[in-house]
Amino acid sequence: MSALNIRHVDKTFGSTQVLKDISLSIDSGEFLILVGPSGCGKSTLMNAIAGLEPVTSGEIQIGGEDVTWHTPAERDIAMVFQSYALYPSMNVRQNIAFGLEMRKMPKAQREEAVARVAELLQITPLLDRKPSQLSGGQRQRVAMGRALAREPQIYLFDEPLSNLDAKLRVEMRTEIKKLHQRLGTTIVYVTHDQIEAMTLADRIAVMRDGEILQLGTPDEVYNDPVDMFVAGFMGSPSMNFIPVTLVSGGDGYVLRVLDGDDPTGAPLELPWPAERDAQALQARVGERLILGLRPEHFVEDETRMETSFDGTRLEVMATVVEPTGADILLQATLGETEATMRLGPKSRVAAGERVALRVDMSRAVLFEATSQRRVA
Known part of the structure; x- marks a missing residue:
């Protein structure tokens, strides 16, 4: 796993500045959550880290290397989206292995990687099923398995649980927590759900209007908020x-x-x-x-x-x-x-x-x- 450093990143769409001088340092193996209301810029920042959205100015480093202008394929990251983005014509095994095949990984290694993540995520009995035969939670596990099979430097999760019902969301949240504890992966995770942020994160970055208002541990953000917005956003019911x-x-x-x-x-x-x-x-x-x-x-x-x-x-x-x-x-x-x-x-x-x-x-x-x- 690798550290992630974001230095003075700005992003402008036309005359609208959606990211304003964002600076973050994320340690190797750390679980950082970007949280904030809709339109605060958290998904734009995630896309900038992934290379899906070019920054207007600033620098992004992964593992000490400047990747600001690298393509997504050159950044060695894996991303789990809000939509599962599974190939409907492929079974679970093929969905997980597809990215590895595109990287010319030998068949024996691909099969070993698929077996490893399937056991880790407890989806081995589902390997021959198509996505249409899976529940929402099972599809999300497959999407996670596809990312985990690659063993990249950094994992990016963009609101991966928002399409699940309340009970399943709690169960998947626990699975993601266990996964991070077992693998020690570096994770950047976007959510608007402050309960998700409090339960999963090592540190939380609270965003509003393209700025980071507070960066700290869940305890710091909850008990020592810097302003009324952070105090009111974190906690349910709110302060x-x-x-x-x-x-x-x-x-x-x-x-x-x-x-x-x-x-x-x-x-x-x-x-x-x-x-x-x-x-x-x-x-x-x-x-x-x-x-x-x-x-x-x-x-x-x-x-x-x-x-x-x-x-x-x-x-x-x-x-x-x-x-x-x-x-x-x-x-x-x-x-x-x-x-x-x-x-x-x-x-x-x-x-x-x-x-x-x-x-x-x-x-x-x-x-x-x-x-x-x-x-x-």
């Missing part, structure tokens, strides 16, 4: 964004939220942890900020001793209760915001009831209201 005012309170700072449930207008105040960014907040007293709290930062008050969960106590009115089996999603109003809280499956709260919660402010984040950049 709650609550407008607050920062005020001085005793020995530290307090985030004041207007309690819309209280007819007297009494403010809801959440203390900011004294040990976090006290100096950085000094100049922001009186400023309107955005408090970011994830649904799992809340827990019912009576369960906190059982779960070793401490935090600031508050009461909310449940407006919507959504049981999911593994947990319960509760929607309640915090100030001007309809917030989502994730409670345990044994919770008995019903819509229209008031419920006492604890919120873990040690995991909260703060953003500027205008720039949406993180400040603490």
Whole structure:
């Protein structure tokens, strides 16, 4: 396997710049995921790495070699597409072996490679079937097998699971994870599904409007987002964004939220942890900020001793209760915001009831209201 280096890559279609000064370094054997909304440029970047789309400027290196202007065949990469792109007239064995045959690999070696990947992907009983006789998951395994048979320097996956149903997508995600752990391959993987990104990646690059907003491990991107876009895009349900005012309170700072449930207008105040960014907040007293709290930062008050969960106590009115089996999603109003809280499956709260919660402010984040950049 080989490292991949992308340096200051731009791509323009007419007057529209779709990639803006992209720089990435991917270590040999690393699993990098490009994630972002539709139209953010992730598939264009993937096509540029593959050589399917020439860059406007910048440099792409594979294994230390400049391949910026090499054809796809000269780059020694294998790509798995969203569409399976299997030859309908060929059986599974022939589909997997076709690329090897085009590279003039001897027949004995081709057969050995087909047998190896078929066993690896557990598709040996399917080798004599045509694609029309396979399920969606089996077709995707064949497409992966065709790429794996080649043993290239880098594998590129362009939304390979998006055509599968939810259950099969989870199963194939697990198979891809196992495959990477067994082979230690270098993989660049494009998806719009942030759950896929969190579960598969060594590192995640979050893209928007042709730029990489944040590059980091799943934990870094999830728990230390650089701005509100990254914070809201990663996580399901997404982070709650609550407008607050920062005020001085005793020995530290307090985030004041207007309690819309209280007819007297009494403010809801959440203390900011004294040990976090006290100096950085000094100049922001009186400023309107955005408090970011994830649904799992809340827990019912009576369960906190059982779960070793401490935090600031508050009461909310449940407006919507959504049981999911593994947990319960509760929607309640915090100030001007309809917030989502994730409670345990044994919770008995019903819509229209008031419920006492604890919120873990040690995991909260703060953003500027205008720039949406993180400040603490």
